[in-house]
Amino acid sequence: MEGGYMAAKVAKLQEQFSEDTEREGHEREKSDSRIFCGVSIFVNGYTVPSADMLKRIMMQHGGIYHHYQTEKTTHIIASNLPNCKMKLIRTLKIVKPDWIVDSVKEGRLLDYRQYLLYTPRAQTRLDFGQSEVSTCSEKQRKEAVEQDNVSIREEAGKNILSEQGKDVPSEEEKIGEHVSCPETFPMPQAAREDGKGKHLTARNATEPGFLSEFYNNSRLHHISTMGTLLKQYVTQLRGKNDGSFPGRLRLQKLKNDDRSQHIAANRVIMHIDMDCFFVSVGLKDRPHLRGLPVAVTHGRGNVTPLHQRKGVNRAFEANYYRQKLQDDSTPAELELNETDSMSEIASCSYEARKCGIKNGMFLGNALKLCPSLQTIPYDFEGYKQVSYCLYDTVAEFTLEIEAVSCDEMYVDCTSVLRDTSTSPMQFGAYLRQEIQISQEKKCHLKQHVQGAAHKAKAQQKNQLQQTLLTQPTSSNLSSNFYADLTRAFVAANIPWNAIENPVLRQFLQKYCKQNIPSESTLRKNCLDRIYNETLASIREDIGDSYIWVSVDETSDPMNRYIANMVVGKLSPDGPSIPHLVCVKELSKVNSQAIAYFVNKGLQSLYSEQKLMVLVCSSLCKDKTGCTASAGFGSNRLQARMATKKAKPNGQLYLEPSAVASYMLDIPVQDLPGVGRTLGFRLRGLGVHTCLDLKQYSQSHLQKEFGAKTGSALYQHCRGEDNRPLNFGHQRKSVSAEVNYGIRFTNQQEATIFLRQLAEEVSSRLKEVKMRGRCITLKLLVRAKEAPVETAKYLGHGVCDQVTRSSSLAVAVSDAESIAREVLFLTRQLSVKPDDMRGIGIQVTHLERESAATGMLDNFLLRPNLQGCAVKSHVKNVSQKEKHDIVTSMKTTESEKGKVNPDQPSCSTEQPVHMGNIDREVLAALPKDIRQEVLQAYQITESSTSMLPVKVTSENPPSVVEQEDVSLYSTMTVHEVRMLVPKWVSSENLPQPCDVNILADYLERQVANHNLDDISLVVRCLYSSSSSFTQVHSISNPRLLETVHCTRTQDFWGQSTALELKTSNCVASAWMLLKFIHMSNPRLLDAADSLAVQY
């Protein structure tokens, strides 16, 4: 489908990715896998492996990955799909991610039918989901009725179209036809493979599938994930940019006639943020709710739960928070009783805010403030699309973007404004308009219209009528289109007789009748009101706002004509006008213009196309686009404050001269960084507004709140802010936590869940190709005084937080290592499993996972150290990894022979010398890899000189080890300490011969009472090790004590007389030997004798 903004976007994205595919394929020396040739997937919701991983897999194996679902999407990948989503999806090819994974494993495209998420029979049944409807509340039932009406309407529309005898939609298309009321199935749901019923739903964290179901439904998880995704996206765009900014060109073009030149201010920062984001998106296909108080939430009003929980004490938690922060915001009359919903409101409309409702509030509270509050469900896919639209649109003007979240960013506008000599307000108006109309509906409509027009062109002139009335095969949006068109007529108050063409008039009238039957008046009134309100608000804004007349090719004379018409300059042949025009009188323009173009459109094919574009964008502008607000200032604080003031759907430039006085009245709580706690503390000082805050000296504030916080407060209340925008973003941590549904009855359950969480963190690390050296476990523990039953169903209640971390010498990302660490840490924290209310795993000290890291160690260093270890290691290296390392080093065939130890024997023990690696190849390597090679090489040389060169035979280790060990008898403690980390990092499991060498060494030191060296080596081993988990405690000073107590009491009896350090050394040594014993019984004796000795 050509044309269409969205289509172009999608096409562009795909282009990018096909380029990626090509390039990557190149880099990988033609990984000529074409397993997924012809397959285009779209990943819906949470999957394992993640969408990102699947994208990579598709790229590697000749498939295509779609960011959004398009007509070209051949398969939808999902692990879990709520019924309401199912209904929106046309294809029956909803496939589990295992299909991809297994196909790769098998090396061929497996039959997807073996991997269908739902069996076709179940799918059909789910489409009629009667059982859910019958258990719905009254309100839901009403919605269900409305839903039915919609379905009937859609069908009616089809019938008309079918009468024309063209392109009757297939059965399949009908099933998936757009349905705008997911409210029918209001509750997000777990996958139900067999529709057996609710008991399959994962209720708490002990049940299988809980984690994925939770993440699927967690709004906070989604906004977080989308935030990081968009940060990555900006980075990606910045990397790809070729210096062209199509948006600037458009802006420049329309500025041609505008004489006003704006002197670029020193620096202009823009903050832009979507208005009540989730609500706006939700209202796109619920125009009837516009103008009403609306909230996005999981809750459906105050429904009495089926089974009441015992021991709930909501007052306890309410009082706790009230007391803690002296928070009187929830007066007693708003106190929730047992049946009030504690579902949180993610976002609420501005009408709802007038009643005092806020984002994050409980639905129960909100309903008390506004009983008529309308609730709508989440639409995470929708948010994602609009987010990308937002970022794409801004990126057409500049890439000096700091992504903040899915609906918000900072932009350094200095260069755009300078290059286009535009003022902030002009730029803001234009940009916001583009953002508003850039969203899917308009795009799809436009796409449809242009497609239709094109078709008509290809046919003949007078077939226009047919074109208009023909259902295009390629789009499933036609009936929406006609519905919207009809709505536009109604909304714009166009009298039917304004439409001159009788056929079209008849059609639209008929359509209108059939599709807006009994409630048509209601609907009309509703839309009228919105229309009038829109106009009113536009008029309010006149003075600093502009209305952008959106037409495509601005140089086109026809478009100029249209623009002239719309703004009421009725001279079609008049001089070209700027397309950014200040509109003073809009009241009647829209309906006249629309009527005019309807008629115009019927006269010629040419103008028909323009007409539709206009109608659609006008429709969007007034009715369906999500609006953004923007603030401008000379730093991020000012921009932020300006946005706040400008909301909703507005913009404001806080000029430098106005800043200082503007700030004075601002409540300190409104400053970024001042939340509940800091606000409370400031209130304690009698500080309420920035003016109050200004009275304090910087040093006073720093003494009170700390150096940084103090100086930030000092600056911010004066409108100053020296934090620069941060464009290049790099992650500092990766984590996963769940503080909902955690209800364990024993350690076993906790362990199982921790493992799942570790798996999750691991996959997130791998997704971004990172490893981390520090692993932190965080537990929420029911506070001593808190009741066992929480106020919120499955919530965490009042908790204490405890964390414990473990630093490794080697960065890890594999689930096993992480799981081992956190399980160990869990034991240290010794929290009763039934008091756990939340669990989190965080990985920090991140390092980029370059394929070469570690592998280089192995290939370049290993031959030096341990033949048998090398061999076993190589055995563990997967084919893919080998491929990666080989290609990443870009070794030629002959070199591979030397470097790759995957040879029948391990006799190539000579150290790797420079000559083994072609210097030219080395020079061609990326800088970081080259350095690693060089570094590794140096280490090799130095360690060669220090260590006895080891020659290994093919004999089994048990025979060899005695002689081997003796070779190491001269090792110094320093040598051992150098070797240990490398050894540990290169293998998953210790080789017996290596263990023997170390044990031997340690035994000798024990015999010599050389406790200091033992301590050094053991600590080194422990801190290097991700395998020898139980001894990690040593790197953590706090845990030394634990080791000391538990171990010495058990095994050393009265050795408490020993100096702590000594004890620890001994304990450590014992633990090491104990461990070694596990893999080699021979050493049990050594351990025991050591014990006896002390």
Next chain:
DNA sequence: ATCCTCCCCTAC
């Protein structure tokens, strides 16, 4: 001084 660990806080 500067680091590290264990928190707390904030924002979306």
Next chain:
DNA sequence: TAAGGTAGGGGAGGAT
């Protein structure tokens, strides 16, 4: 019923 995640800044207090 309900889906209270996640990344980053930063402070206190101790180790180096």
